[in-house]
Amino acid sequence: MIESIYQPSLTNNTVRDFSDSEKQIIAAIDIGTNSIHMVVVEIDSTLPAFHIITKEKDTVRLGDRDPQTGHLTPEAIERSMAALKRCKDLADSLNVRQIIAVATSATREAGNGPAFLQRIETELGIQVDLISGSEEARRIYLGVLSGMDFGDRPHIIIDIGGGSTELILADDKEARFLSSTKVGAVRLTKEFVSSDPISESELNYLKAYIRGKLERSTDGIWQKLQLKENPRLVGTSGTIETLAIVHALDKQGIIPNPINGYQVSRQDLEAIIDKLAKMDYEERYNLPGISDRRAEIIVPGAIILLETMKLLQLGSITICERALREGIIVDWMLTNGLISDRLKYQNEVRSRNVIKIARKYQVDLDQGQRVANFALSIFDQTQYHLHNWGQKERELLWSAAILHNCGLYVSHSAHHKHSYYLIRNAELLGFTELELELIANIARYHRKSKPKKKHEPYQKLSHKTQQLMVRQLSAILRLVVALERRQQAIAEIKCHWDAENRELEIDLIPKEIRDDCALELWSLDYKKPVFEEEYDVKVTAKLRSR
Numbered sequence: 001m002i003e004s005i006y007q008p009s010l011t012n013n014t015v016r017d018f019s020d021s022e023k024q025i026i027a028a029i030d031i032g033t034n035s036i037h038m039v040v041v042e043i044d045s046t047l048p049a050f051h052i053i054t055k056e057k058d059t060v061r062l063g064d065r066d067p068q069t070g071h072l073t074p075e076a077i078e079r080s081m082a083a084l085k086r087c088k089d090l091a092d093s094l095n096v097r098q099i100i101a102v103a104t105s106a107t108r109e110a111g112n113g114p115a116f117l118q119r120i121e122t123e124l125g126i127q128v129d130l131i132s133g134s135e136e137a138r139r140i141y142l143g144v145l146s147g148m149d150f151g152d153r154p155h156i157i158i159d160i161g162g163g164s165t166e167l168i169l170a171d172d173k174e175a176r177f178l179s180s181t182k183v184g185a186v187r188l189t190k191e192f193v194s195s196d197p198i199s200e201s202e203l204n205y206l207k208a209y210i211r212g213k214l215e216r217s218t219d220g221i222w223q224k225l226q227l228k229e230n231p232r233l234v235g236t237s238g239t240i241e242t243l244a245i246v247h248a249l250d251k252q253g254i255i256p257n258p259i260n261g262y263q264v265s266r267q268d269l270e271a272i273i274d275k276l277a278k279m280d281y282e283e284r285y286n287l288p289g290i291s292d293r294r295a296e297i298i299v300p301g302a303i304i305l306l307e308t309m310k311l312l313q314l315g316s317i318t319i320c321e322r323a324l325r326e327g328i329i330v331d332w333m334l335t336n337g338l339i340s341d342r343l344k345y346q347n348e349v350r351s352r353n354v355i356k357i358a359r360k361y362q363v364d365l366d367q368g369q370r371v372a373n374f375a376l377s378i379f380d381q382t383q384y385h386l387h388n389w390g391q392k393e394r395e396l397l398w399s400a401a402i403l404h405n406c407g408l409y410v411s412h413s414a415h416h417k418h419s420y421y422l423i424r425n426a427e428l429l430g431f432t433e434l435e436l437e438l439i440a441n442i443a444r445y446h447r448k449s450k451p452k453k454k455h456e457p458y459q460k461l462s463h464k465t466q467q468l469m470v471r472q473l474s475a476i477l478r479l480v481v482a483l484e485r486r487q488q489a490i491a492e493i494k495c496h497w498d499a500e501n502r503e504l505e506i507d508l509i510p511k512e513i514r515d516d517c518a519l520e521l522w523s524l525d526y527k528k529p530v531f532e533e534e535y536d537v538k539v540t541a542k543l544r545s546r
Contacts, residue, residue, distance in 0.1 A: 023042060023043070023044065023045075024042070024043045024045065024097055024098075025040065025041070025042050025043075025053070025094060025095055025096050025097055026040070026041055026043055026050075026096065026097060026098050026099075026100065026329060026332065027039065027040045027041075027087070027091045027094075027096045027098070027099045027100070028041070028099075028100050028101070028102075028325045028326070028328035028329050028332075029084070029087055029099060029100070029101035029102070029126070029128075029325075030101075030102060030104070030324045030325050030328070031062065031080065031084075031101065031102065031103040031104065031107060031128060032062070032104050032105070032106070032161055032162055032163075032324075033061075033062055033063035033104065033105045033106040033161055033162030033163030033164070033184055033186050033187070034059060034060075034061060034062075034063060034161065034162030034163075034184075034185065034186050034238070034293075034297070035057055035058060035059045035060060035162070035238065036057070036058050036060050036062075036080060036083045036084060036087065037055070037056070037057050037324075037325050038055065038056040038057075038087040038090070038091070038325070039052055039054075039055050039056075039325040039326060039329070040052070040053045040054050040055075040056075040090070040091060040094055040096060041053060041326075041329050043329075043333065043338070045338055048333060048338040048339050050146075050329055050333070052326075053094060054090070054094070055325075056086070056087055056090055058079075058083035058086065058087075059291075059293040060076060060079040060080045060083050061076055061079070061162075061186065061293070062076045062077075062079075062080055062106040062107070062162075063076075063105070063106040063162045063163050063184070063186040063187060063190070064076050064186070064190070065106065065109075065110055069111065070109065070110060070111060071110050071111050071112045072106065072107070072110045072112055072113065072116055077116055077119075080116075081119070081120070081123065081124075084120060084124055084126065085124060087099075088124050088125075088126060099126055100129075100328050100329075100332055101120075101126050101127065101128040101129065102128065102129045102130070102131045102136075102139075102324070102328060102432075103117060103128050103129070103130050103131070104131065104133075104136050104161065104163070104164070104324075105133070105136075105161060105162070105163030105164040105180075105182070105184065106162070106163050107130060108130060108132070108133075108433075109163070113130070114130075114460075114462070117130065118462055129432035129433070129434060129435075130432060130433040130434065131432055131433060132180075132427070132433065133164060133166070133179075133180025133181075134178045134179070134180060134427050134429055135429055135430070135431070135432070136164075136166060136180060136324060137159075137166040137167070137168050137175070137178040137179060137180050138168075138175055138178055138327075138349070138429050138430070139324055139327030139328055139330075139331055140157060140159045140166055140168065140236065140323050140324050140327050141157060141168045141170050141175045141178070141327065142326075142327035142330040142331055142334075143236070143322040143323045143324055143325065143326035143327030143328075143329075143330060144157050144170075144234055144236060144320045144322055144323065144327075145170070145172065145330070146322055146326055146327075146329075146330050147260060147320055147321065147322035147326065148234065148260075148261075148320055148322075150170075150171055150172035151172070152171075152172075153171075153229075153230065153231065153232055154169060154170065154171045154176070154225065154229050154231040154232075155169075155170055155171070155231060155232050155233075155234050156168070156169055156221060156231045156232070156233050156234070156312060156314070157169075157170065157234045157235075157236065157320075158233065158234070158235050158236070158240070158305065158308055158317075159235075159236045159237045159323055159324070160184065160185060160235075160237045160239045160240060160301050160304050160305060161184045161185070161237060162184045162185055162186035162187065162297070163182065163184040163186060163187050164180050164181060164182055164183065164184050164187075165180070165181050165183050165184060165214070165304055165308075166178075166179065166180050166181075167179045167181070167214070167217045167218070167221065167308070169220075169221045169224050169225065169231070176224045177220050177221055177223075177224045178429070179216075179217040179220060181213055181214055181216075181217055182213070183209075183210055183213045183214065183304055184301075184304075185239050185297040185298070185300050185301030185304070186297055188206060188209075188210070188297075188300035188301075188304070189296060189297045189299075189300050192205065192206050192209065192300070193206070193299070193300060196280045196281055197277060197278055197279055197280050198277055198299055203277055203303075206300060206303055207303055207307055210303055210304055210307045211307050211310075211311065214304075214307065214308055214311060215311065218308065218311040218312055221312065222312075231314075232318060233309065233312070233314045233316065233317045233318065234317070234318050234319075234320045235305065235317045235318070235319055235320065236319075236320050236321075236322070236323035236324075237323060238294060239294075239297070239298065239301030239302065239304075239305070240301075240305060240317070240319065241259060241319060241321070242289060242290060242291075242294050242298060243264065243269065243272060243298075243302055243305065244256075244259055244262050244264055244319045245259065245289035246272055246287060246288075246289045246290065247264045247268055247269075247272060248262065248289075249288050249289050250272075251268075255289065258321060259319050259321060260319060260320060260321040260322075261318060261319065261320075262318070262319045263316050263317065263318050263319070264316065264317055264319075265315060265316045266306070266309050266310075266314065266315050266316060266317075267315075269302070269305065269306055269309070269317070270306060272302070273299070273302045273303065273306055276298060276299050276302060277299055281295055281296065284298060284299075305317070331430075334349075349429055349430040350395065350399070350428070350429070350430035350431060351398075351399075353427070353428050353429045353430060353431075354398075354399045354402050354403060354428065355402070357403060357406070357422075357423070357426045357427075357428060358402055358403055358406060360426075361403075361406040361408075361409035361422055362408075362409055363402070363403065363405055363406050363408075363409075364405070365402075367405075367484065367487055368401065368402045368403070368404070368405065369402065370484060370487070370488070371401045371402075371404065371477070371480050371481060371484055372397075372398050372401035372402050374480040374483065374484075374490070374493055375397055375398070375401045375476050375477050375480045376394060376397065376398060376401075377492075377493055378476050378479065378480065378493060378495060379394055379397055379473075379476055380394075381494070381495035381497075382476075382495055382497065382504070385497040385499070386472075386497070386504070386535045386537065387472055387535075389469065389472070389473070393469055393473065396435060396438050396439050396442060396469075396473065397442060397473045397476065397477065399428075399431075399439045400423075400439045400440075400442035400443040400446075400473070400474075400477060401443075401477055401480070403419065403422075403423050403439070403443055404416075404419055404442075404443040404446045404477060404481070405419065406418075406419050406422050406423065406443075407419030407420070407421075407422060409422065410422070414448075416443070416444050416445070416446060416447050416448055417444060419440070419443045419444060419446075420440045420441065420443060420444035420457060421440075423436065423439055423440040423443055424436055424437065424440040424457075434466075437457070437460070437461065438461075438466060438469065438470060440457065441457055441458055441461070441470040441474070442469075442470055442473045442474045442477060443474075443477070444457070444474075445458075445470065445471075445474035445477075445478070446474060446477045446478050446481050447478065447481060450471070450474075450475075450530045450533075450534075451467065451470055451471050451474065458470060471534050472534055472535070475530050475531040475534045475535070476531070478527055478530055478531065479506075479524065479527060479528065479531050479539075481527075482520070482523040482524045482526070482527035482528075483508070483520050483523065483524055485519050485520055485523045486519060486520070488511055489510060489511060489512075489515060489517055489519075489520055490508055490509070490510060490511065490517065490520060491509050491510060491511040492508075492509040493506060493507070493508060493509070494506070494507040494509065494544070495507075501538070502536065502537050502538065503537060503538045503539075503540065504535075504537050504538070504539050504540070505540050505541075505542065506524070506539060506540070506541045506542075507541075507542055507543075507544040508520060508521070508541060508542070508543050508544065509544050509545070510543065513545070516543065517543055521541055521543065524539075524541050525541070528541075
């Protein structure tokens with residue numbers, strides 16, 4: 001049971017007996033279109049499990065972008081910086097060891113989004129990963145999975161944010177379908193609602209627009225459902241939780257604590273929306289359970305939910321308090337090997353998606369795997385001699401090596417440039433936007449020119465450390481590609497480091513005893529100058545017997 005992996009939330013004064021080696025306090029920050037959320041958790045690596053210490057939320061309306069340029073406005077950026085500073089101060093006071101932060105829809109779409117993220121890192125020391133809509137959906141699934149028992153029943157998860165809505169079909173083993181659509185409560189309010197209360201014409205247009213935008217995602221879910229399956233609809237996010245609170249206060253007079261697992265029927269939801277749509281802002285704000293900022297956007301958000309339920313023919317929704325923030329934590333635990341036994345399939349999501357994209361672009365996987373294995377072999381044998389990159393960089397090199405030739409799908413001419421484009425725009429789940437950029441750059445420089453300042457994708461890497469990584473890892477990949485000229489001629493590569501003379505001797509062990517590997521030796525000699533220049537070494541190669 002997945003539920004057994006995680007602990008339920010404990011109150012802040014609960015005493016836990018952990019040794020320092022067993023306990024890690026981690027914070028996850030979600031920089032969304034409407035709000036910035038942070039959750040601080042204590043991870044017990046012996047179970048493994050986590051419990052929530054505290055949560056923080058600030059409505060910053062980052063999605064209030066400049067209508068002319070589409071940029072994040074200075075006012076929204078300042079609100080966000082102030083909220084993030086409060087999060088950082090709180091995290092520091094709780095002795096948080098690591099802050100994992102992601103940015104979603106509003107930052108993804110804004111031209112000045114990268115500059116905003118750079119400012120966060122410069123001023124607050126928080127490195128923020130920009131994630132795609134599909135990756136956001138995957139982490140929402142992981143968050144819900146950590147707080148709900150799926151049993152043997154498929155679940156449809158809906159998360160209504162300020163700028164986008166994520167729809168997921170999943171079971172307790174995998175996410176069968178992930179989607180992110182640009183319909184969100186803040187976005188729709190800003191673009192389509194000018195009357196208060198909302199006029200009938202605007203209401204009808206909004207409903208039609210939402211249905212049109214969500215039809216593709218809901219059709220995708222229908223196609224992935226098996227015959228006679230009866231999925232449960234699970235809702236996350238502030239909009240859905242607010243609707244559940246309004247419903248509970250109306251029906252029971254109290255707010256459920258916790259609200260996790262609370263159910264609302266579609267019929268009751270329709271009645272709530274009909275009531276809210278007839279109210280102006282002040283009347284909505286005066287309703288118990290609705291905050292001032294939520295009152296501004298609740299109607300479009302509620303309509304997204306209702307139209308989705310109609311398209312999926314579902315009669316009720318169950319609330320889950322866990323979502324993206326908790327999913328960030330679960331993903332971190334997976335990445336660090338804490339829950340690989342129970343979620344092995346999810347733990348392999350990155351490698352599986354690399355292989356999936358390789359197949360999509362008809363990559364020779366046998367050859368790609370050989371290149372990847374040789375690249376990792378050189379990486380491992382030269383680690384701490386020529387470089388100090390770690391496991392994460394090793395994985396990026398593996399991914400780039402598998403996909404380095406995917407550009408052949410477009411054309412043989414300049415295929416390394418095509419590889420960059422295909423990788424950069426691929427749906428590689430499990431990777432951040434920065435990691436995709438790094439993989440694409442490493443693959444792009446496996447041949448022809450070395451990285452140069454005039455190359456825009458390389459220049460876009462904001463840190464010199466990132467540029468160094470691309471130069472050094474692509475140099476390794478370049479050597480290996482040179483050795484794969486005939487494919488399968490080389491059985492093994494052994495590296496010997498002479499620190500005194502700064503010389504790297506590469507011994508090539510041929511697959512066939514009588515093979516002189518003349519072509520491979522010539523190719524390596526021709527390609528090695530880039531590697532030698534980057535690492536400031538002299539490379540020699542010799543043929544060795546087994």
